[in-house]
Amino acid sequence: MPDMVDLASLAERRSYKWRAFPSDVLPAFVAEMDFLLPSCVREALHQAVDTGDCGYASASQLAEAFASFASERHRWEVDPARVFLLPDVMTGVDEVLGVLTGPGDGVIVNTPIYPPFLRHVANLGRRLVEVPLRHEAARWELDLEATAAAFAGGARAYLLCNPHNPTGRVLSRSELERIAELAQRFGAVVVSDEIHAPLTLAGSVHTPYVAVGQLAADHGVTLTSTSKAFNLAGLKCAVMVAGSEPMRRRLASLPEATAFRAGLLGVIASVAAWRDGGPWLDGLLEHLATVRRDMADLLARHLPQVGYDPPEAGYLAWLDCRRLGLGDDPSAAFLERGRVALGHGPDFGPPGAGFARVTMGTSREILAEIVERMASACQHA
Ligand SMILES: Cc1ncc(COP(=O)(O)O)c(C=O)c1O
Missing domain, CATH: 3.90.1150.10 (Aspartate Aminotransferase, domain 1)
Known part of the structure; x- marks a missing residue:
């Protein structure tokens, strides 16, 4: 406890x-x-402050720490070379949609949804395509028919929230596979916000989107951080993981300044949390x-x-x-x-x-x- x-x-x-x-x-x-906070995080932060280690953030150690956490917690093998440093997940949403979609492109979101999704998509000049969840038999369900229709109607991206905020739904592997097939068929990308994944509770299993198969890896990007599971939101550190080498190359065009907006204390705390938390x-x-x-x-x-x-x-x-x-x-x-x-x-x-x-x-x-x-x-x- x-x-x-x-x-x-x-x-x-x-x-x-x-x-x-x-x-x-x-x-x-x-x-x-x-x-x-976990004692490993407190000690790492104290050590940084006590030794004056408060310069600009460097991603060194972060990618490896995340990869070992992803492997241990989610059986997801991540190539550290595909992990990019960000200040926070919502900056990742802006940057990734900015690179992978164009003005006016449709972006699918599953309402009810974490409110900044709605604002950021609109502020980016993309078109919000709402595919509401359906409440059936005491459970929130994806509407896969409406998702197919949204792609057929021209949506170019899916901003997925898994586990879903606010309903707490953890999507199944088969639901994610279906999304991957649809996105691939319509040439769309999937940006998967998995910030709540480490908080998956007994009785459910989190499946990382880009790990469901080659299709998802080809067009998928994962965004996550320690900010929810370890309560470190104010320290400003998150990661973006390209599902595949071609996707890594597309994301490599993101401005270098994005990584410099992350905080070093956030990196230090996240490394400690992912390694020892x-x-x-x-x-x-x-x-x-x-x-x-x-x-x-x-x-x-x-x-x-x-x-x-x-x-x-x-x-x-x-x-x-x-x-x-x-x-x-x-x-x-x-x-x-x-x-x-x-x-x-x-x-x-x-x-x-x-x-x-x-x-x-x-x-x-x-x-x-x-x-x-x-x-x-x-x-x-
Ligand atoms: C689904 C989801 N994405 C993103 C965020 C915000 O993350 P960040 O502070 O890293 O931008 C939250 C915060 O509650 C969230 O629930």
Whole structure:
């Protein structure tokens, strides 16, 4: 189990999560966790600061550390020569789509989706092609027929989110194989954001997209980092992995300046996490499996009208609040009347109306407090 931090100490944190709202609001809106870092990461960061090792970032050691982590955790053999340094995953989305697609090209996203996907695709001057997930038999499912139609309609890229934020769905190998066939048939590229993959929980298996076969490797790029699984988002370090040698050559045209925007402390922390953070991560996964169950119990007790499919990966709960009668953005009422800040459903695209997202990467006590505050907002309605 990761070391917990009490609420008084969390309130002293200077991260976005703890500064965005007044102090009487309990924040659970952003994907940041409330634990101490693994000791291997803390030691590596202390060592860097104590020895003045704070210059520009160099990717040395990072590619090898990622390759060994990918092999151990996901049985994915990565050639370190195909690993590029980035400051963060969303910079990777911008750069990769910038190189691999042209103005006006269609980019498929599966709504509801991590809101920056929608903004970045639009800001890049690409055309958003929404293929909503379907909710069937208590599970969020890809709509492969609609995906085929989107490619047939001219989409040139698929910005995949696997595991999916906000639903926590882990896509199966056969679903990914089907996407690979379609993308290849229509000459499209697939950019796979796998930032939540190390957080895949017991009962599910993460399959890296570019590892499903030669087709996917040929047209695929993976983006990932330690920022979600090890809570290092503020240190600015991520990687992009080209699935194949031809794709590596296409990505080699990215500006050198992109890698220099990464932070050296992020590289140092990520190397330590990927090399030595496995036991800590295992403890975290056990805790997340507990809070995932707690969420179901808490909702059953306090808010039985809310729909919740426990995530297969990660620490995000995508809550269907439509039966509470709080309108399109229930997070507004939870904030105003319950003093708890959740993710706004409509930000995740049109299918997010009536939903809210809760960050469960916290202690069991704080999770209980989050749900109790949500319930109190409904009593005050
Ligand atoms: C799916 C997904 N992609 C990207 C990010 C952001 O990553 P970064 O800070 O490395 O840009 C997040 C953060 O929550 C995320 O959930």
